[in-house]
Amino acid sequence: MIPDSEVLKNQQAIDYLLPNINSASPSSQSQLSVSSPESNTSSPCVRSSLPNSPNNNETKNSSSRDWNLQRWRSPSRPGLTSSTTSPSSSSSTPNNHVRQHCLPIDLVKNKILSNVNRHDTIILIGETGSGKTTRIPQFLYHYYCKNHSQRSVMNGVIGITQPRRVAAVSIGSRVAEEMGTTLGQLVGYKIRFEDCVSPQTKIQYMTDGILLRESLSNHTLDRYDFIILDEAHERTVQSDMLFGIVKRAQKSRKRSSMKRTLDGNESPSHNTLKLIIMSATMDVDHLSKYFDSAPVLYVEGRIYPIEIFYAESKHEDYTDAALTTIFQIHRDEDELDSNDSQMQNTSIGGDILVFCTGQEEIESMVKIVQDLAPQTSGMKSCRGNLKTLKPYPLYSALPTMKQQQIFTRDPNDCFRRVIFATNIAETSITIPNIRFVIDTGRAKSKSFSPKTGFEILKIERISKAQSCQRSGRAGRLAPGKCFRLLTRAEYRLLPTFPIPEIQKCSLSNVILQLIAAGISDPERFDFIDRPSADSIKHSISKLILMNAIEKIPNESNENDDSSSLSFRLTEIGKKMIVFPIEPEFALMIIMSQKYRCTEEIITIISMLSIDNVFYVPNSERDVALAVHKKFASSEGDLVKLLKVFREYKESRQALAWCQDNFLRPVQMRNAFKIRQQLLSYCNKISIPIISSSNTENIRKCFALGSGLGIGLGANIALLQNEGGYRIVSFQNQTKNDKNNDCLEIKTLHIHPSSCLFSPTNKPECVFFIELVQTTKLYMRNVSIISKEWLTT
Missing domain, CATH: 3.40.50.300 (P-loop containing nucleotide triphosphate hydrolases)
Incomplete structure (x- = not known):
């Protein structure tokens, strides 16, 4: 590698x-x-209980023959099956007109709508090429919005989530084209920094994160009549959170609707939130059980051998x-x-x-x-x-x-x-x-x-x-x-x-957002796959130390067991949740007032929020590395990033400047947009934008702003005799300690891309942003800090 x-x-x-x-x-x-x-006609992986799943295929035949030449057609399955002839049986492929207007899912449109009518939640497993992502929202719109007999059922928006920005944009554009409407009118999309919707929008594609942020201020998602969670098999943190949040919104709206119905104010179906979960492959038994035995529908795709x-x-x-x-x-x-x-x-x-x-x-x-x-x-x-x-x-x-x-x-x-x-x-x-x-x-x-x-x-x-x-x-x-x-x-x-x-990442942001969404006891949140109790408790403890959340007093319960406790946002937590970034970065912005360097902290966080901005083409490798050295700082990578942005901002020809300095202009533009957004949020919550020329204050804010060992303040390492680094909080532990966790974090090294990287002249004490495992365990975005800071 x-x-x-x-x-x-x-x-x-x-x-x-x-x-x-x-x-x-x-x-x-x-x-x-x-x-x-070798030849095989079985189709892979829809759910583990089916005989054609990857797991059962391998169990049934220990050789890997089942995974060779495959005609990826769906065998007979419970639910829906398209009656279309498989394209693999013909030597010709349908022309563009046919592909646009006759996809496999079109043939089962009425059965899908019938199930949507009867159930609040359905799970749709559509093989690649079935047309589920583009067609289902159109089915719902034409049936519920244009059908006079159903129009009273739908007054809101059909929201479709995608894990990635590029999919939300490209699919939204395609559906607008298919429906003959201008993008941003009837059909639109919404991603970070791009809001292509209007009051007339009825079909809105968006990223998971956009809907998640919306749920913080609108717990019942009242703006939507239908929510479609697409690409659910990817099981991102955001999608797993949305499973529980949308399920909770459904139950809340159903209770509210039942109460109003009993009062004679509305029909039972008027306030219902319908949910459609779409995936190409997934463990659907588990998903169906989570959504109260929701029906699972299968649609064939159009896949060739x-x-x-x-x-x-x-x-x-x-x-x-x-x-x-x-x-x-x-x-x-x-x-x-x-x-x-x-x-x-x-x-x-x-x-x-x-x-x-x-x-x-x-x-x-x-x-x-x-x-x-x-x-x-x-x-x-x-x-x-x-x-x-x-x-x-x-x-x-x-x-x-x-x-x-x-x-x-x-x-x-x-x-x-x-x-x-x-x-x-x-x-x-x-x-x-x-x-x-x-x-x-x-x-x-x-x-x-x-x-x-x-x-x-x-x-x-x-x-x-x-x-x-x-x-x-x-x-x-x-x-x-x-x-x-x-x-x-x-x-x-x-x-x-x-x-x-969600089972292998830090849950600090998850817990903070759940509490902001009105879920006061995050340990009891209905996760589809529950993270470990240790991970949840660790994140709750960390947020308490960061002063982002606090326990809600409960006089009737003196038991201090965290599983029986509820939490709420503190005043600092309410400010942190405004920023769409990691809690540690949000706290840095708030604490930057103390160090009088808010503008610099926001600029650096913006640069840390993008992909690597430095470009090193193979044909000009030595030239590019030499140019990048002019941004280097003896204080470390955070000051280096600050210098890059300041020069970019001052340049009159940004594109030419990026090309001359071997920097990626797209990433620099993204950093600029993120910075503008963070500045606007500071203005919203009355954080003054103070600037400082003292770069020591900037490093102190990152390393010590939230308190030593708390938030980013835990990312401090000391140089060891053998030339590597060890985390400060593990210094007093030895290999004989029973609770020795430092063995999990082995010797650290400064990443070769850092301006502090040197085989011989290594700083004694450093602060880092990220750990990356390649051939070694590397610290990235490293800055020098004074050892004396740790004792003051």
Whole structure:
């Protein structure tokens, strides 16, 4: 695995990869050998109790044969089944008109509406390509809003949540186009910094976070008649919170409606909140039970046969293996399938989608392919001259305009695209013309330990369900192939479903938001999958120490057991919840008044809230690193970020300035927007914007503002004799201590990207923002602090 700080250099990549594509023989000098695919017609993973789930498939047959060549059609299942003919049975693919107006879900529209009428909550499992995300809101609108007999039932909005901004924007735009309306009128979307809705909007796409923030001030979500939680299988923190919050809102509105009905003021259905949960794959038995035995409906997708290939040997350096596989595909899969009418108008037989772990990794691999592609164009393959290979990045922080470029494909283009994407491309969006998928089998994930109180960001293996979704991307429009960079044995060891994010992250923000949403006893909140009691108690204790929450006095109960206690926001907590950032950062803004550096703290937090702003192209690596050094500060990375933003703000030509300084202009614009938003929230709660030129105060505010060992004040480490660092709070513990938690946080190192990184001249005491696990456990965004500060 390539560490974050290390990038495969251009010439090394050329020397390593080009020999593998110069040969006309597909097997010659192959760096990533694959085993032959075998035939199977079973469909993967809908729920663990079904015989065709990944878990049961592996149990039934210990070989991995079941996971090779697959015709991904849904077998007979309880619920709804589309009667449409599978596209895989025909050599032709429906034209654009048919795909737009006759999706599989259209054939079961009446059955879906019938179930919506009879039940407050339904669960819809729609395979990839079924059309559930775009069509269901339209079904509801036309039936309940335009149907005179049903119009009294619906006066509010149909809200549809998406885990990611790019999906909310692109799907909202598509639905507006299908309904023949201007985006922002009947159909709109709302994401952070972009509010494309109006009073006329009846169908609103939004991120999970937008609806969650709305629930803080409107506990019963009165603005909505229907809420659709899409991509529920991703099990993000926000989606798991929304499960419980929407369920609570449903019950509250039902009680209110029943009371008004008894009083003769309204019909029983007038105030009902309908909920539709949509997913491609999920443990639906568990979900149905959580929502009081809600009915589960299944709809087939439109998926073509997919060949699954596995690596014959393990590849720890998965980025290297992925790059090699790209050029193998480009060399060996250049022949257009004469029976595939879908691709008849293109010169290349399909694009490549590569699943990566993050933005830095994506941009590094994009650059390598950009450098190598011209040298492959015109080379001889076993089927003729190779065409041009053109790489594209895709991640959530990419500008909307650049994201939209990926969804358009000119049939006359004479090049093959390689799209490097995060797991945003698993289910949220559909990229046209994808015929080949390279699945690295990995994703970035945070892991939290309540014993140490620290979150660690690291790269982990994905689940079988996620792997199924990734391979399915290759069969949306035509037969495809998926290359898994895992052996069959490695694949069998993957968990069936991913661990919910809420069970492996810090819950401080979750607990604070639940209390703000009127849930005074967060330990009794109805989580679909309950986090550990230790995690909940740790976060409650931390918020109490941060003076964000306090116990509600209960004279009738003298028991001090936290499980029987209720909490409320303090005055500081009420200010913290205004800011849509982590509680630790919100507290820093509030405490910055004491250190008289509010403007600087807000600026630094804005820079910490974006993805890495520094760009290091392989072809100009030395130049870029030299330019970045001019921003370096002997005080550390926080002051460095402050210097970057100040110069950006003062520049007259921001785009040119970013290009000259090898900085990502999109991220700088995002930081600027976040800063403006935080400044407006400060004005809202009467926090004066004070500026200081004393950078020592800035570092003190971050390290000590909330109190030593509290909030970010716990992120302090001291240099050890062996050259590594140890957390201050663990200094007095030894390996013989029974309750020694420091063993979980091993020796820390300053990340090589830090301006404080040095093999010899290491600072004695540092403060850090984040821990990242790669080849070592690294501290990122590090600043020097004085050891004397810890005793004052």
